[in-house]
Amino acid sequence: MAARAQNLAEEAVLVFPGGMDRSLDYAHQATGSRRRVVGASSLAYDPARANYTDWVRLPLVTEPAFEGALRDAVEGKKIGEIFTPHPMIGDYLERRLAEIAPGVRLVHESLLDVPETYRRLTRAVDALTDGPWDVAGPPPRTEELGRIERYALFNHARTLPGQCDNEKIWTICEVLRRCPPGDLVEIGSLWGKSAFVLTWLARRFAIGPVLCIDPWSAETRHQHDEGGKVNAFADRMDFDAAFEIFQINLADFDGRWINFLRSTSQEAVAVYTEKHDVRSETFGRTRYAGQIAFLHIDGNHDHASVADDIALWAPLVMPGGWIVLDDYRWAFGHGPKLAGENLLSVYAGRIGAAFVADSALFLWLEG
Ligand SMILES: C[S@@+](CC[C@H](N)C(=O)[O-])C[C@H]1O[C@@H](n2cnc3c(N)ncnc32)[C@H](O)[C@@H]1O
Structure with a gap:
C-alpha cells in the first residue's frame, strides 16, 4: 500500500x-x-x-x-x-x-461534454424554478423571467465566487418582481456575487440602481463574537484583490445600475442620505433616489455590527420595500439571529410578510 x-x-x-x-x-x-x-x-x-x-x-x-x-x-x-x-x-x-x-x-x-454541462445546469434550474414557487408579500409587479433568461442568470452567477446560493438567488428574483421602484442597497459585497444578481435583476425589472457598500478591508471583516474563531479566514484574505475582483465581476453594468462606496456601512449612511450621488472610475456616475426599495444586509456578522446596520439603514426602507438579513440561520454565530429577532419585534407593526429562505430572513414592510 x-x-x-x-x-x-x-x-x-x-x-x-x-x-x-x-x-x-x-x-x-x-x-x-x-x-x-x-x-x-x-x-x-x-x-x-x-x-x-x-x-x-x-x-x-x-x-x-x-x-x-x-x-x-x-x-x-x-x-x-x-x-x-x-x-x-x-x-x-x-x-x-x-x-x-x-x-x-x-x-x-471533451467538447462533446459541453451540452451535458449545460444540461446539468438547466435541470438544476428547472428543478428549482418550475412548478409552484411563490413568496408571501404583494402581488408581482412584473412578468416572470423567461426560461432562457433564468438559465442565463444562474449560469452567470455560478461562475462567480461568493456566498449566494441558488435558492437565495431565486427567492431574491421573486422578491424583486414584487419590489417598488427605488434604490437597492447592499451592505457587504465582497467579490460581488449577490451584487451581480441584484444588479442583473434590478436592470431587468427596472427597479433602480444598486449601491454596494463594503470597506474591502481586513479590519472591518474581523468578527469578535464566538471568540473570534471566524477571523483566521478573514486575516488571510486579500481585500484589495477582492475589491478589484468585485469591479471585474460587475463591469458589464454601468452607473445607471450600480455603484459602490468603499467604506463601512456606518460611514456610508451620511453619503447616501445627504448626496444621493456616487461616482467611481469603473461605473461612472449614479444618482440614487434616496429611498431604499431593497436592503440586503450581509456585512460583518457580529451582533453589534448587524444591529448597527439595521438601526442605521432599515429606517431608510420605503413603505412596500424589502429587507433581507443574510445568515439569519447561521452555524457560526448568533449575531444575525439576535439582531433579526429584534428587527422583527421593532418593525412588527409594519411587517406585511416575513419568511426564511436559504437561511436568510426576508421581510416585506407593508407600511
Ligand atoms: C459575507 S461577505 C459578503 C458576501 C457577498 N454578499 C456575496 O454574495 O458573496 C461580508 C462582507 O462584508 C464586508 N463588511 C464587513 N464589515 C462591514 C461594514 N461595517 N460595512 C460594510 N461591509 C462590511 C466585508 O468586507 C465582506 O466583504
Whole structure:
C-alpha cells in the first residue's frame, strides 16, 4: 500500500498542449496538490513553456513520429496521467493511448461534454424554478423571467465566487418582481456575487440602481463574537484583490445600475442620505433616489455590527420595500439571529410578510 502511494507521488502528469487555458488551470491545480507536472507542446517555441518546471516537445498527433515520441516521454519522465483539453488530441488518445502506453490514465475534457454541462445546469434550474414557487408579500409587479433568461442568470452567477446560493438567488428574483421602484442597497459585497444578481435583476425589472457598500478591508471583516474563531479566514484574505475582483465581476453594468462606496456601512449612511450621488472610475456616475426599495444586509456578522446596520439603514426602507438579513440561520454565530429577532419585534407593526429562505430572513414592510 505504502509503495503504491509512493508510486502515485512519483508519477507525473503530462499536460498537452501545455498552453491552453484549461491546461494551465489543470497544471496549476496539480502543482498545488504536489504532483509532478510536465508540460508539452508541438511548437518549436511555445511561450507557455515558462509556466512549467519540466517540458517536452512532441510531434503533432498527425505526424508518424508522434506515438514513438509520446512513448519515450512516458517512460523517460515517468508519466502516469495525460491531461488534454484539446478535442482532436483527446479523441486520438482515447483510441490509441492503451496501445501506446498501457496503464497511463487519460483525463480529457471533451467538447462533446459541453451540452451535458449545460444540461446539468438547466435541470438544476428547472428543478428549482418550475412548478409552484411563490413568496408571501404583494402581488408581482412584473412578468416572470423567461426560461432562457433564468438559465442565463444562474449560469452567470455560478461562475462567480461568493456566498449566494441558488435558492437565495431565486427567492431574491421573486422578491424583486414584487419590489417598488427605488434604490437597492447592499451592505457587504465582497467579490460581488449577490451584487451581480441584484444588479442583473434590478436592470431587468427596472427597479433602480444598486449601491454596494463594503470597506474591502481586513479590519472591518474581523468578527469578535464566538471568540473570534471566524477571523483566521478573514486575516488571510486579500481585500484589495477582492475589491478589484468585485469591479471585474460587475463591469458589464454601468452607473445607471450600480455603484459602490468603499467604506463601512456606518460611514456610508451620511453619503447616501445627504448626496444621493456616487461616482467611481469603473461605473461612472449614479444618482440614487434616496429611498431604499431593497436592503440586503450581509456585512460583518457580529451582533453589534448587524444591529448597527439595521438601526442605521432599515429606517431608510420605503413603505412596500424589502429587507433581507443574510445568515439569519447561521452555524457560526448568533449575531444575525439576535439582531433579526429584534428587527422583527421593532418593525412588527409594519411587517406585511416575513419568511426564511436559504437561511436568510426576508421581510416585506407593508407600511
Ligand atoms: C459575507 S461577505 C459578503 C458576501 C457577498 N454578499 C456575496 O454574495 O458573496 C461580508 C462582507 O462584508 C464586508 N463588511 C464587513 N464589515 C462591514 C461594514 N461595517 N460595512 C460594510 N461591509 C462590511 C466585508 O468586507 C465582506 O466583504
